[in-house]
Amino acid sequence: MNHNSKIYIAGHRGMVGSAIWRALEAKGYSNLIGKTSSELDLKNQLAVSDFFENEKPEVVIDAAARVGGILANNNFPYQFLMENMQIQNNLIDYSLKADVKKFIFLGSSCIYPKLAPQPLKEEYLLTGPLEPTNEWYAVAKITGVKACEAIRKQFGRDYISLMPTNLYGPFDNFDLTSSHVLPAMIRKFHAAKLKSEETSVAEPVELWGSGKPMREFLFVEDLADAVVFALENEFRDNLYNVGTGEDLTIKELAETIQRIVGHTGEINWDSSKPDGTPRKLMDVSKMTHAGWKAKVGLEEGIQKTYQWFLEHQNSYKEVKI
Template identity: 85%
Template sequence: MTLNPNSKIYIAGHRGMVGSAIWRALEANGYSNLIGKTSGELDLRNQKAVADYFRTEKPEVVIDAAARVGGILANNTYPYQFLMENLQIQNNLIDSSLKADVQKFIFLGSSCIYPKLAPQPLKEEYLLTGPLEPTNEWYAVAKITGVKACEAIRKQFGKDYISLMPTNLYGPFDNFDLKTSHVLPAMIRKFHDAKIKSEQLGARVPELVDGVELWGSGTPMREFLFVEDLADAVVFALENEFTDNLYNVGTGVDLTIKELAELIQKTVGHTGEIHWDSSKPDGTPRKLMDVSKMEQAGWKAKVGLEVGIRRTYEWFLENIETFKEVKI
């Protein structure tokens, strides 16, 4: 389909980190007919409510940026919610889109859909070729189901439904709750809190400088994508017709968790020690995305990690009294 500035675009999860970034990117590109509902206004787990909303609003395009998300601790603690609620949300959105004759649908997933020990970098064809990482398999199984549902619709009904699989995301409006956040925002929060505590204690005395304890060994390697780059990729996918159903979205560059910690520590200005708790799980040893398909399609990430972390920390400081903490 051909989009125009007045095309009606529904963004599920438009208040979250990803959804709000997509909303801002679409507005910046001249799209003026954007619609969204908060979770209080529309419970995406409710099949009838979602179907009724689609029949009333009749969106032309749907972007699924809604999900229950969290880090290793949250996934391990609430496996049923991570499986069931994500299935409910995405199934209702995908099925209602099909029945409402939505012509273009973008499903957003995660690099965790790929097998734990898949060859690196991760190619799209590695999907379903091996066991998943146990600490987040519940979320991964749900997202794999969404990918396959969109693929089935594309195959059976010929609609332009595609899946974009971003690597680890971070940026403004991230979740900084230490119980449910991902590794990068959790580190920002930990280093910032330790820095403030040290200043309050009187950091002139070296032994009063507060250290930071981090999970694992620091040796796993991870790739990180600034959320505004993902939003840019979504706009690109809306404005272009892709030949396949599944595309990785990332930078194609990774670093160790230890290197990430040191970069965040430097950005925040914390001067204490870093203590690694090797009794805690590391997760997947490496998770680097092969992004050649997106690059061949004409899109490439623009924001470097150091710049992205600085911009994220600046947002954190500006919103420190009100930033989102997710309660489960």
């Protein structure tokens, strides 16, 4: 890959896209393209067609998506299904028509069946029912994976899909109505810590579910590193898991975040709320065999994410505990 190659990063302002942008710049790539949603509506077929005709990117990295946690997926199933399909279908189809040589599609571990054997292998795709709380997003992402696979099969293009595990890091979404579990915990524990300091009474934190499900977490800068690795190498297959290959219970995650934030109150678990999938651990042996491994440990990653949150917390409204 030439450092002057024109690379379009869809979703370059988001947590994932901005991390990829920084990683590419650090490696010397100088011809990067990014468009905000107001500049280019990726759901608009004509607008995407015009963009590809005018800009003629050589590489496309699809980090654009409508994302959110269990609450957002439950409340807006149609938007999570349709908007994600519109975005990725436009990007994939016009990349093919514009003769884009390399396309990297980013998905999610939720594409795998809810009760698939652990750890999750790439070949488990479409072997069982999905987790109901996020199946709308998962179905959309599965169509993207299969579209890229079809292009590889029919046209021989180097279009690949990377499926990251649960991501977190700088520029994460800390809005409690739409965020994922790790940033939501950081914000809740921090708010409770501040209230405890004001009242001199240890403020409890209420968290969803039982705390028993197991999850794997990947620092977003590690994913960006994996994307650069995929950009600079030719992979034999179309689908690769990206993660650490290690997981922990949600309870253990909460206790780790609580310790890093410095909150000393109780943790109350609301078991009336859904747990989601019992376990989601990725088998990352294919990426390891290809030559890539995650570098940032969970504790280090949470510390970096909390520090970023502290520096940007004024952009978030007060949290009601």
